[in-house]
Amino acid sequence: MNPQYLRFLEQLQHFIPEQRLITDPLRTLAYGTDASFYRLIPQIVVRVEHEQEVIRLISLANEHALPLTFRAAGTSLSGQAITDSVLVQLGDGWTGYSINEDASQIRLQPGVIGAHANRYLAPFQRKIGPDPASINAARIGGIAANNASGMCCGTAQNSYRTLRAMRMILSNGSVLDTGDPVSVRLFQQQHRGLLDSLGTLAALTRANTELRQKIEHKYRLKNTTGYALNALTDFEDPIEILQHLMIGSEGTLGFISSITYNTVPEHPHKASALVFFDRVRTTCEAVALLKATPVAAVELMDRAGLRAVEQKPGMPDFIRSLPEDAAALLIETRAEDPTRLQQQITEIGAAIAHLETSQPYSFTTDPDTCARYWAIRKGLFPAVGAVRQTGTTVIIEDVAFPVAQLADAVADLHQLFKRWDYPEALIFGHALEGNLHFVFTQSFDSATALQRYEGLMDDVADLVVGKYGGSLKAEHGTGRNMAPYVEREWGSDAYRLMHEIKSLLDPAGILNPGVILNPDPKIHLRNLKPMPAADPLVDTCIECGFCEPVCPSRDLTLTPRQRIVIWREISQLQRSGEDSQRLQQLQKDYAYQGDETCAACGLCSTSCPVGINTGDLTRQIRHQHNLNRDRSADWLATHYAGAMRTSRALFTLADTAHRLIGSDRMQTLTRGTRRLSGNRIPLWTPAMPTAAAKPAVPISPVAPSSPDTDKVVYLPSCASRTMGPMRGAEDSASLADKTIQLLQKAGFEVILPDALEGLCCGMPFQSKGLFTAADHKRTELNARLLQISEQGQIPIYSDTSPCSLRLQEGLDPVLKLYDSIEFIDRFVLPRLEITPLETPVALHVTCSSQRQGLDAALKRILSACSHEVVIPDQISCCGFAGDKGFTTPELNASALRTLKPQVQHCSGGYSTSRTCEIGLSHHSGIEYRSVVYLLEQCSQPKVQTEAH
Structure with missing residues (x-):
């Protein structure tokens, strides 16, 4: 780091805590990566938590003439x-929101995820207007x-179009809240010159007929090129x-500190149709x-797009025989x-x-x-990413044409x-807006490949702007990628006007320089x-970042995307032998940032466009490290x-x-002892937890039964068999005993496997990369379950969701194993x-x-048992991860850092994993238990039971 940045960093430490100032090579590379195909480290x-930090940061950047880039x-x-x-x-500190009385407006801080804003508005059948494909990960600051x-x-x-008001911090550190009359009056008094200059620019623009008409034409289309x-x-x-x-x-x-949107209706009734045509025209x-x-x-989906997904499950056979000029429309209407x-x-x-x-x-x-x-439609982009040649990147461009000229x-x-x-x-x-995305794979490893990309982009610019008068960027933003083409699209007058706007609002040029306006005609290369x-x-992995909101380590160390970024760098350095x-x-x-603090929960795979489970990579790395174990x-x-007996004794x-x-x-x-160790x-x-008592031998069902009373094999997990309730718990019975009571109450004859103490699904070994031992335990359990279930004739009830998931991925197909949630629900x-x-x-x-x-089944169960079910916001995986809550407790603490204030008014918490419940209880201040306890408490057997 050069002396200028060292001096800047030293002064930052006066008002930003050291843990929020990151300079090490691993994290600057990881945190510096975004979804684009560019890299700057x-x-x-700097992680900022409130406005005053932003104001002081901007002031310091001006003093040192150092550029700042804000990232959502x-x-x-x-x-x-x-x-x-x-x-x-x-x-x-940037996730606050407020909704007005009739939900016609919502005020959002820039850290709120777009989909979360819609979740807050859902009870009012309203939503925010913007709906990018990245809405489950993109934050309001970036969306705006x-x-x-x-x-x-x-x-x-x-x-x-839906902007109501905005609170912003300008490049001189001044704050304007356009929704606050006092703030507006003060700003008008203190920044009369700036406002007069903006007014003059607007008057000159309106007076310039040719320029005004061009602007009106451009914004009849979707357009995000330039300002x-x-x-x-x-x-x-x-x-x-x-x-x-x-x-x-x-x-x-x-910097957008908050934005108030006028909300739009979210009609509850929807219908869709997928319509195929033999010709694009x-x-x-x-x-x-x-x-x-x-x-x-x-x-709209063209023939190449349909071909990319025609082999996917559920796709109709006739798609494979469509002609080369075919295309499809996915149409939705709402009321x-x-x-x-x-x-x-x-x-x-x-x-x-x-x-x-x-x-x-x-x-x-x-x-x-x-x-x-x-x-099908959303799978088009990842379909290309999933089959691309390793070493290439996926590029998605978006342009807009007048709808009347769309076919040409x-x-x-x-x-x-x-x-x-x-x-x-x-x-x-x-297609309704003439907005087309095109996706292709690109290698940048040779001059020839680079020239090919440059030639394509030059021709695209000539086609979109020169032939059709369209937009080179319809919704993805100008960035660095389209900066060389802004003047070509807008012309010299408009381009000069954009420079005047930049000079007025950022005269020192410290805010994200090189973006939108860039003098380098090759900056996109x-x-x-x-x-x-x-x-x-x-x-x-296409490094899109869709995985990040669900990762429990996202605010402690690395996210799945960032782990992959670093592992790619490590692998490249290993192959090259350099540095x-x-x-x-x-x-x-x-070892710590990527491995020790990874929960390996696999939740990232549920939001990944190409289904990557970064936990698999972590387990593979652990496997290589643990070969001697x-x-x-x-x-x-x-x-x-x-x-298991030793665990219970401990x-x-x-x-x-x-x-x-x-x-x-x-x-x-214990904290002192842990620190000394x-x-x-x-x-x-x-x-x-206290030690769990051995499961009681099941007796006859409580509910009336017939000669063909339904049987169920009950498989208590290792955690259920060893970990009882916490000291002072509301109910001291073990989960195994409580489950047997509930199943019997529902009229089931419960069967426990023989030699239960030695059985395990293998999860404790699997999570540490000890694959041989993990597979041995699952194979052993599989044989026992085949025997006790009479070759799959009797269903199997698994009481811990992580274990259920592992078993469902590797048991004999004839076995009918149900997670506790599904069995209870059905x-x-x-x-x-x-x-x-x-x-x-x-x-x-739980993540599993x-x-x-x-999810839906579990919510149905809880909703049957309570009139109000609270699902805390922004809590995904709890980060306890088997034994990580004991050995790497900071992961659990980070994942649940916002839990306590959201659930303090609840009478209790419920889940489906005993280890998760330990961390949830510790960080919430209320006791978390299995849903079985709640259901057993709230239920009575029906007078007449029916065989399932």
């Missing part, structure tokens, strides 16, 4: 969120700063001009006709009631009834079918792909991100019953000490009379439950 990464989620695709200077990340749109919002409901010049023609009030210029400015004009004719009908979205929905379906059908389709079509309101249709534009794009030899390129997009092979488990000192440092740091693991697997010993000396002294003693001794907390609830609690209860859906798709 920041000198310093890093899902941007055009290189607008990277820097080789100072990267500013948002901490926990890029004017991101999506499939349904078009130009009428994007951030620019929002329409602010100068749409508004006369300089305050309105200023806040609308901030939309789409990509952090180059100021017919498809585009349909788009033009649909523009005047009550459609919410019209998505506030079923009658109106049907009227809209009829109107839409009538508009295109005279067009010839490849197959008859119909609209469906079935949620599963609609979800399958949209999965698609044909011309196809010709460009042929000319520049991109046979895999496919086209899809938001520089600082290209390498994508070297790392491991087949993760090589298809061994850097390699050794990365490997050393990765295989023999001891095999011994432990063989003597597992003894290990829990008894710890509980006895807890009882004798009390919680406070026990915590002080170098954290080798596991952490003890008051939520530590077979137990119908047999019971439930009296719900009047008090609220908290629910934690989510991966099994059991």
